[in-house]
Amino acid sequence: MAKHEVVALYLSLALGGAFCHSSVTAAPDPASTSISQNALPAPEKAISDVAQPGQVSINDATAEQLSAVMNGVGLKKAQAIVSYREQYGPFSAIQQLSEVPGIGNALIERNAGRLKL
Numbered sequence: 001m002a003k004h005e006v007v008a009l010y011l012s013l014a015l016g017g018a019f020c021h022s023s024v025t026a027a028p029d030p031a032s033t034s035i036s037q038n039a040l041p042a043p044e045k046a047i048s049d050v051a052q053p054g055q056v057s058i059n060d061a062t063a064e065q066l067s068a069v070m071n072g073v074g075l076k077k078a079q080a081i082v083s084y085r086e087q088y089g090p091f092s093a094i095q096q097l098s099e100v101p102g103i104g105n106a107l108i109e110r111n112a113g114r115l116k117l
Contacts (some may be wrong), residue, residue, distance in 0.1 A: 059090040071110045
């Protein structure tokens with residue numbers, strides 16, 4: 001693959017798939033043609049909504065969103081997080097989740113990459 005094709009590929013991946021491989025102006029490699037024909041554009045989102053894939057905001061997410069993203073957190077624990085947030089205000093640090101009953105440090109560490117403020 002030529003250097004400019006690799007750069008275009010990285011750019012398209014970095015932008016969340018907004019650009020398809022077929023947008024590259026160089027002649028496509030016959031082996032990669034099927035990939036570019038099957039590529040789907042990413043759903044449109046506001047720039048402020050864009051986060052790391054699979055991340056959820058512990059200050060904004062619903063209990064359903066938290067339970068869907070967090071490993072080892074069902075709807076009951078997710079509702080406890082939302083209740084704590086409603087009672088005490090927004091979290092100032094992800095580690096503050098340990099103050100929520102049923103949420104321990106191991107659970108926070110396991111989900112650290114999935115969480116944001």
